[in-house]
Amino acid sequence: MARRMPELGRVFVQAESELGAINMALGAAATGARVMVSSSSPGISLMAEAMSYMAGSGTPMVLVNVMRAGPGLGGIGPSQSDYFQATKGHGHGDYRVPVLAPASIGEAMDLMATAFELAERYRTPVMVVLDGILGQAMEPVELRFRNPERHAFDWALTGAAGRPARIIKSIDLVPEVLEKRNLNLQRKYAEISRQEVLWATESMEDADYVLVAYGTAARVARSAIEKARARGIKAGLFRPITLWPFPSRELARISRHAHAILTVELSSGQMVEDVRLAVEGRCPVGFHGRMGGLVPTPDEVVGALKALHGKVERTRERDREQQQKRHDGRSEAQSGLHRAVVDGPPERTHRTEAGVNASGRDGGER
Amino acid sequence: MERSVVFSGFGGQGLLFTGQVLARAAIKDGLEVFWIPSYGPEMRGGTASCTVILADHPIGSPVVDRFDAAVAMNLPSLRKFAPHVAPGGLLIVNTSLITSQTSARADIDELRLACTELAARGGDDTLVSIVALGALVARLGWVTPDSVRAALREISARKRPEIIEADLGVFAAGLEAGRVGVLA
The missing domain is CATH 3.40.50.970 (Thiamin diphosphate (ThDP)-binding fold, Pyr/PP domains)
Incomplete structure (x- = not known):
């Protein structure tokens, strides 16, 4: 310059x-x-x-x-x-x-x-x-x-000669x-x-899992998606290009069909707050990030994604079992109570996320 | 296809330049390229390095922890990067400075070249990293030698036109050494 x-x-x-x-x-x-x-x-x-x-x-x-x-x-x-x-x-x-x-x-x-x-x-x-x-x-x-x-x-301010200041x-x-x-x-x-909202998506057509990332983290996510797909996890990328205005509406739409969302950042988790505001508990939102000048590796991200995938599968399995039990003639009161616990987004989401944070960091294949 | 190589050694050995030559050659061959210099405190230890990623699709992660090839021009570089060469990968070791130490790895192709002597034979004993580039290209064929020659001409013409002929001579010496595999 x-x-x-x-x-x-x-x-x-x-x-x-x-x-x-x-x-x-x-x-x-x-x-x-x-x-x-x-x-x-x-x-x-x-x-x-x-x-x-x-x-x-x-x-x-x-x-x-x-x-x-x-x-x-x-x-x-x-x-x-x-x-x-x-x-x-x-x-x-x-x-x-x-x-x-x-x-x-x-x-x-x-x-x-x-x-x-x-x-x-x-x-x-x-x-x-x-x-x-x-x-x-x-x-x-x-x-x-x-x-x-x-x-x-x-x-x-170009000089006020001949016009009002x-x-x-x-x-x-x-x-x-x-x-x-x-x-x-x-x-x-x-x-x-x-x-003025801008965003990009990759491999989203059949994605069960959505990685949300921007900048360099989005490139790491792109490599992770390729590796995850090779292991049978259908993942796609949602990449905000404008961070403000955040593409909340589009992400909300996507969250209606996603099994879970994993946000990847080179931080302790900042954009993930906007992701959660957009998703409003419709699906679990996990996070993986590195700090201090380090960059997550694709293997690390795949590890976090696998952990999230595991949680989602276990939750779905539980849901199926409970549905079966209801079918088997449990009382209305019991199943009603049960539903509140199973479907209540705050509790389930919170538990899942806490687990993902911990296991995602340690569970990566580094 | 996606391939990565790290060029590492002392500042002044031309490693960042050599990485750029490879990157430009790859563009000529129609590949996607990512070039990034080392960053952070390691620069203060006297070691300079750059990573070049080549691919036939848009490049994802810019950070590599397993390299398909590594060029170690000094001992700290050998120690730092030899463990990160992927099994079956190529490690080029500059024996003009690293006389006896090896990677001690049986699962990689360790090519030991006296880069200073080979560079002298090519026309300029300071162009040690170009020797390594020649050997890398001969061994792995990621880019065509013609593209490397064109890239050398373009980059040197801008910065140091007087050195183009030496660059080409040293590159030829490196190609030859890579094909033969040993320095007599």
Whole structure:
């Protein structure tokens, strides 16, 4: 970038600090320039305040986070432990930003144009999240450059000669007016949630088990699915591309037919919370993750999937036996009680998940 | 088909470069490729490595724990990666630096090459990793030698055009050594 941007007559600035970088970006974006900033986890934390100001003032900008292992200074290995930070607000105040998560370098290239489109269409900062694997790897790509169409920036600070002055700000000290601003923001977020959800699926046609993963974890899941299918477990991949808005509706639909869902992340389990919110107990949701800069191996994931498969099979077997008993003339009261225990999603789901977490970690074929 | 190889040795032995040459050759042969350098604290131990994955389908997991082939250019690399070569896999050991130690594994093909001497014979004794690449290509045939030559030309033309002829000479020496299997 440092070499290429000046060649194209554009500007590349190596900022003196993260705060400097993000606030320069805010200033440049306020003039209607297309601006991108990139950093890795701790640097992104330092940028939270300005992200909130940009969300509040409707300033478009793209922020790339190549996630590394935390918390604190942590390490430099790959990670997905900034999911909460990216999707649940980042800075202070009632706001969200669209979050895009490519799983390959070619997709990262395609999604950069999408990121700028979203930023400008909705006048919002947008995040693109990668991890230390995709940040360092090389892959062949098809060069498909797309230069998003410019919107009329009738809000940008371009010099007020011959027209009334414009003001870009997030401050508003009149509560009623500030609430109105917030309601406008929420309408914008509702619109984004309706219009801009992206996801991908693989091998889902006949899948009994669904792996939910994004970025590098989705690639590990892809290898695990191939191995699991070779062992007779029909698994498929559901890959969120927008982490916010999360593809909840589509995942909910899939969960109606799935035997179980296994979420794989390079974290202690962050996206899995959104998976559970989407699934609403319709099927068991297991989790497998690694931390500290480590990446799960496909064998590990297959181990977790086999454990989940075992639990599901045992539960189904129990259900069948109990159904048989009911047929055999048990009293209505007893079977009613029984049904409450067997079918009650909180208890059964909870037990299954706890078991999967424990056995998934130890039961992998490493 | 999916194959993985790790190139490992001291920084400066050209391992990351050599991995890129293989990756570019594979693209020419119509394969999917993933190239990733080593990351994390191991870089500070003086060892540099990169992994290259080649496949005829979209590549899944970028992290490999069993390699179809490994190139160990120094002793720490031999110790680190020899246990991770898949049974039946290929291990290339640079005997110019690793004089007596072996993988002690009977279930793999351990090819021992004096890379410095072979590189000198090819035209430049610093291009040790290109020897290993030549031997790997001769032994396993994952990519065609022509694609490697074209990749070498392209990459070196950008960065060090003066060295292209030496690169090609050393690659030829590596190919020959891989075919013969022993260095006289």
